[in-house]
Amino acid sequence: MNIKKISAFQLFCLMYLFELGSAIVVGLGLQAKQDAWLAILLGMVGGICLFQIYHFLYLQFPDQPLTSYITKILGKFIGTPLALIYCFYFLYIAGRVLRDFGDLLITSALDETPLIMINALMVLLITYGLSRGIEVIGRTSETVFFLMLLFGFIGITFTNFSGIVKLVNLAPLFESGWKTLSSTVLKQTYTFPFGEMIAFTMILPHLNNQLNGRKIGIFALLASGITLSITxxxxxxxxxxxxxxxxxxxxxxxxxxxxxxxxIQRLDIIVVATLIIGVFIKITVFFYAGYLGLTSIFHITKKKQKAIFLLILGTLILISSIKMSSNFAEHLKVGLKWVPIYLHLPLQTGVPLLLFLITWLRKSLRKNKLKAHEMES
Incomplete structure (x- = not known):
């Protein structure tokens, strides 16, 4: 895989579509009942705050992904195992998103098609795309971004004109209570999908102008958060x-x-097309993040070795998407109950916050020493 650069708009498209991913289709923040839309906006605010930490670390190591600078901050003894955990975390989440995709297609349109066939076709498509490099993925995201906007416009317009929207269903506000609302934000909307921006700590070094990283990330989070909340x-x-x-x-x-x-009816194809676009980008980003980290850790540099490794990882993602749960109900239960607490919160917030504090303290100490040295001289 050639290491190339992507433009600011390409990064925005990747981030926006990544955030929508499967979240726009599977129901988000529903524990808060009719306040779910508010839980999404609050989760978005938390995600924006979290992205400030990711961006700060990126500026300290602009040419390195998370799995590389984590060893420089924590040392090889702690940093290398933690970097490996991040790589497998990215690949595991890619498998979870792939399972969402396969189950929705079976439910909506392809009920006679085996899950493994649907997922295998998506993995093959993504593996081929990644073999062409991140620059090709960036250009692809630009094209499908406008398709996603078109589908969204058609869906919202027809839904409103059909007369089925009853705003009374959104009342009363705060009926679920602040305790339920805050729990929903912490365990769901903050970690999924906004906290998943941790994957872009592996992508940001590809940005052709590092000064644009912060505003692109914030704008993408705002745009995707508002889109999800309205939906x-x-x-x-x-x-x-x-x-x-x-x-x-x-x-x-x-x-x-x-x-x-x-x-005008039977517009299911719009939802299916929306899912395909969002899931393609989301799995691609997670897949690339895990792949990039592992090739860096194990020093895989030859083109042929990288291609074989890419196929191996694609196969692992495919198998994990099938074997991770016996049915979709179990898959959702694990994803909503256990994954946020034991994977998302520690890896999206805990470790980055620790890296931020260590880096910030070291930077402050260096500045103080430099000032003291200048005063002595």
């Missing part, structure tokens, strides 16, 4: 809080109710 608010307005809570794929059920003059 969930529409789902609740159409299906009701209880209807959304009992739905595996609320967006699919909402679009399924669109009917304008018995002519």
């Amino acid at each position: 969930v608010a529409l789902e609740i307005a159409v299906l009701g809080a209880k209807g959304v809570a009992f739905s595996q794929f609320p967006l699919l059920d909402m679009i399924g109710q669109v009917n304008i003059g018995d002519f």
